[in-house]
Amino acid sequence: MSHAVLSSQRPSADTEAPALEVRGLGKSFPIGGLFSRDSVRALHGVDLTIGRGEIVALVGESGSGKSTLARCVARLEKPSSGQILIDGVDVLKRDRFQASRAFRSQLQMVFQDPFGSLNPAHRVEHFLRRSLAIHRKGGNSETATQQRLGELMTTVGLQADMLNSYPHELSGGQRQRVAIARALAVEPQVILADEPTSMLDVSVRIGVLNLMRKLRDEQGISMLYITHDLASARYLADRTVVMFAGELVEEGESLDLLANPAHPYTQLLVSAVPDPARAGSYDPVRRAELRQAVMASTTCTFDGDPNQACSAEEPVRHRVGDPENSHWVRCHLYRPQPGAGGHALAAEPTDNTASA
């Protein structure tokens, strides 16, 4: 981080419980007909910690389980196994059947699909007003509420007269911003944002990313930022985690992770980022081969070579590079370079900030 011009002002909160901690989260979905026994394993053994005032980016393959993770944490989906701790409290135990209002005040989610997540029958004002009212953030007078509504719209770069618009009257990017404003209205401690800026032009997107950073800096809000835009993950997030086939396979300080990707999938992902500076360098045939090599597997998630040490069991976490970057990779194929300072961490760590 020494080169970073943007400071990461997150408070050092060693003594407090992290804002969000997920332990051993698993989720399977039944698929096929009513009586079919097939199921999709969407999540497996996910351990993730987000400190107070920390922004963590979650990247990974389409269909790898990112939204499922967020939906489980937001209590919209019931995990098959594991624990979810908010402020150190196990929320699955506390609110057994459904999320309480207190929980919703603590944690808000911005959904991936802005076209499906706003009820078409209501005007923009309704969504924001409702959030303010339920969580008692509207102030104690109508004037205060109105002012807050105006502020929220300005915050996300929309004109106040759009409060009167129905969702179908908004463009894709405008809807996304309404969804963000709705989450912000609640002033939660944790925001799970599932691709919140995918339909915004880069210039507005930077504005929203800067806003998210400001909320973190000023109000200590913690965030899980799900994105396919690696550059924005690097720009915004303190740490980046990579998900592949329902498991977290690599994690580290964002700059370090993207500069030194250790997992074959992360390497593939980084190499596939389109870059106009090297337009024409992208070769679909070669990419398909590389992907095949990484993805096609029978005996384990990666290699398929049963003679390799890890193949038969769960892979272990290896530290990558300088411990300061808390960068680890969990892969059957990863072999630390001699002298590169990497070594295996605990076989089944629950503490993912594991630094020696």
Place this chain on the structure above:
Amino acid sequence: MTVSQVSFGSHEPVLEVKNLTVKYIGDTRSTTAVDRVSFSIGTGEVFGLAGESGCGKSTIANSVMRLLKDPAKIAGGSISFGGKDVLAMSQEELRRFRWQDVAMVFQSAMNSLNPVLTIGEQIVDIFTTHAGYTRKESLRRAGELLELVRIDSARLKSYPHQLSGGMRQRAVIAMAVALKPSVLILDEPTTALDVVVQQEIMAQIKELQRELGFSVLFITHDMSLMVELSHRMAVMYGGRIVETAKAQDVYTNPRHPYTQALMSAFPPLTGPRVPLTGLPDGVKFRNIPDLTEAAPGHFVAPVSADASAADTAIMEGAAR
């Protein structure tokens, strides 16, 4: 063979939009969402359309498909497809025109599948109604289509809510190319796809395009993807086109301050983390004039004195 080596297409325009103006007429406020927009797309050409969120891109796409509904009004201009006046087509002609001549992947793709039918049923439907294949043949082709967009054909049995956002987008792309249209409109088709899958799908579309020679109108906010895949592109702001040229020229030499802001608001993947700004607060372009040719094939809307002040503000890149 790399993507950008694909032939440039001919200059015979398939789709020609001239001076298109579209308004949304409201009780309280009316918006001119598209304001005297002109562009044409050649056979086999990929034409990119970028611009501010809310600047009218989807409205243009919907106009071409004749899918605009009240309170939208086409207030002026013309759209022609293969020499035929699209705005004058009868309902009967439109039925063929949509999906067979011109197919579109909507920005709301993730949400545009029928929730009560499986993916397989929806694709089979297209083949049986539009192409007249038997059910069995349709099913086989449906499986092939899914594989084309990298979804296991076992997922034919899945309902839309059982697929991830990106899988739904891919299913819709598969449906759009099913009938091999001559123009494919893609409105933000890859917002939910990781870069690996995104590159693969776009390469597939390119491949198909080369094979079948269709043209593409490609709307995206991803400037790198646009520059990499489009032959020519246009940048819009506030309902107007502010710049149009070969995609590489727009990238290497953006001339309009808004285009420049787009190209520089791009966080890098290497180097230190530096604060970026989009358009600085309060910068707005108004009364955008018609395009003039600034260099051969490179058209730009001249910038008034006001907006050049904005220009310097962008270049200074104020801290957050």
